[in-house]
Amino acid sequence: MDAVWTAWAATVVVTVAAVVALAVLVRQRDRARLDAARTDPLTGLGTRRALAEHLEPLLRRGGAGLLLLDLDGFREVNDSLGHAAGDDLLVQVADALVRTVRGGEGPAGRVFRLGGDEFAVVVPGPCAARDLEVPAKRLLAGLSVGAFHADTVPLDLSGSIGLAAAPADGRSVGELLQHADVAMYAAKRGRLGVARYDRATDPHSAANLELLGQVRRAMEDDQLVVHYQPKVSGDGSRLLGFEALVRWDHPERGLLAPAEFLPPVERSHLVHALTRWVMITALQQAARWRAQGLATSMAVNVSAATLDEGLLGIVEEALALTRWPAADLVLEITETAVIEDPAGARRTVQALRERGVRVAVDDFGAGSTSLGHLRGLPVHELKIDRQFVAELTAHPEDEVIVSSVIALAHRLGLTVVAEGVETVAAADRLNALGCDELQGFFFARPLPADQAMAWVRAEGMGGPGVDTPLVVPATE
Numbered sequence: 001m002d003a004v005w006t007a008w009a010a011t012v013v014v015t016v017a018a019v020v021a022l023a024v025l026v027r028q029r030d031r032a033r034l035d036a037a038r039t040d041p042l043t044g045l046g047t048r049r050a051l052a053e054h055l056e057p058l059l060r061r062g063g064a065g066l067l068l069l070d071l072d073g074f075r076e077v078n079d080s081l082g083h084a085a086g087d088d089l090l091v092q093v094a095d096a097l098v099r100t101v102r103g104g105e106g107p108a109g110r111v112f113r114l115g116g117d118e119f120a121v122v123v124p125g126p127c128a129a130r131d132l133e134v135p136a137k138r139l140l141a142g143l144s145v146g147a148f149h150a151d152t153v154p155l156d157l158s159g160s161i162g163l164a165a166a167p168a169d170g171r172s173v174g175e176l177l178q179h180a181d182v183a184m185y186a187a188k189r190g191r192l193g194v195a196r197y198d199r200a201t202d203p204h205s206a207a208n209l210e211l212l213g214q215v216r217r218a219m220e221d222d223q224l225v226v227h228y229q230p231k232v233s234g235d236g237s238r239l240l241g242f243e244a245l246v247r248w249d250h251p252e253r254g255l256l257a258p259a260e261f262l263p264p265v266e267r268s269h270l271v272h273a274l275t276r277w278v279m280i281t282a283l284q285q286a287a288r289w290r291a292q293g294l295a296t297s298m299a300v301n302v303s304a305a306t307l308d309e310g311l312l313g314i315v316e317e318a319l320a321l322t323r324w325p326a327a328d329l330v331l332e333i334t335e336t337a338v339i340e341d342p343a344g345a346r347r348t349v350q351a352l353r354e355r356g357v358r359v360a361v362d363d364f365g366a367g368s369t370s371l372g373h374l375r376g377l378p379v380h381e382l383k384i385d386r387q388f389v390a391e392l393t394a395h396p397e398d399e400v401i402v403s404s405v406i407a408l409a410h411r412l413g414l415t416v417v418a419e420g421v422e423t424v425a426a427a428d429r430l431n432a433l434g435c436d437e438l439q440g441f442f443f444a445r446p447l448p449a450d451q452a453m454a455w456v457r458a459e460g461m462g463g464p465g466v467d468t469p470l471v472v473p474a475t476e
Ligand code: C2E
Pocket: 229, 244, 245, 246, 257, 258, 259, 262, 275, 278, 301, 302, 303, 332, 362, 363, 386, 419, 420, 421, 422, 439, 440, 441, 442, 446
């Protein structure tokens, strides 16, 4: 009996010991896994999870600041030099960030790597995003003198930082991260270096979400309309085409200009639907005019956010639906779109060109690094920003800029368009300077389709088919 008892007790002891040992092992393994989830194996920095665990108690205790940093052009390094070189560069950046923060020049806080080329610094204690601006700039300055290299290639690095501070900009980890991300994107888009979160321009803010919903419905309810502004030859004698400009015929607020509703749309996915709607509407109108004997081209504005592979699909669909020839479609893209993602813009523009569509760089001269980014961008047309055109005849320096742009564009084989021509004096001067096309209030404002056709007839710009009332019905 005793022997049986002893054996049984021994079994129990061994089993308990084994279970305890197993539990300890499991806990150790879990802890190791958790540690791994908290520490980025590449840089040794805390991960997104570690950031959340660090930030959470700070928010409960009153507040914290969050800086979100994204490197500019990192994808190009990865693509051209390979992932190993990219990884190596990320380690150098991590070290540089930690050095700046520890050295007391940057923000006083802890550095994390959230993934890819995205880093964050958490500054403990309640603060205002405004107070983080100078330390954020120092953090960027630290990057620019970092003497980085990838695969022995020396690199100039720059980045964009978004700032959000609790409690003002958000009370939870998720909210603060999202808002810092919105600010970072704004910094990147505007090439600002550092940007603070701004509720008014946040596409996810309640007011803007509501506006987006209204625009979506406006599109379905035919409340959006397109007006057409003529482009004429340099001497003002011939109509060369129209530019489509969207408006919102708001039931209560009247006709709204794009500036009043477009910015939040351009920061949301709705922008694709809007571009598609405007393109189809404008080409349908152009095709109707063509059927009436009016030969023109049609220009459509394309937001930076739509300048991607999706744009080709929209163009293809609109051309097929309206049977409009590709060569008579002009897409106006802004210089900022090109600056934001030069490689992506080049790919899309190249594909559009191969499809036979013309591409114009809009607002030329309004951006900061115009010429460098034009290199290798296969566009057809430059539209000189209207700030240089408006007071051309009053400011000699504007004339110098305009005449240089015209000369430059012609040497590159591009057509030059001047927008914002408001006076006969400006029109004459531009013509004398060799500008190919003119557009502005002096000739015509953007007009609803029927008034645009009336303008064409009144000016005698429609050619034989349109200007002879007997051949064409008086209204479209
Ligand atoms: P933009 O492409 O530079 O268009 C020219 C703007 O200048 C238009 O303003 C036009 O009404 C105005 N304008 C034309 N001639 C003159 C002039 O002689 N003097 C002055 N002071 N202004 C003149 P609008 O229609 O308010 O459009 C503003 C901007 O909104 C456009 O600038 C364009 O960037 C954007 N936009 C308009 N329609 C669309 C659209 O369908 N899609 C996209 N993505 N953007 C659009």
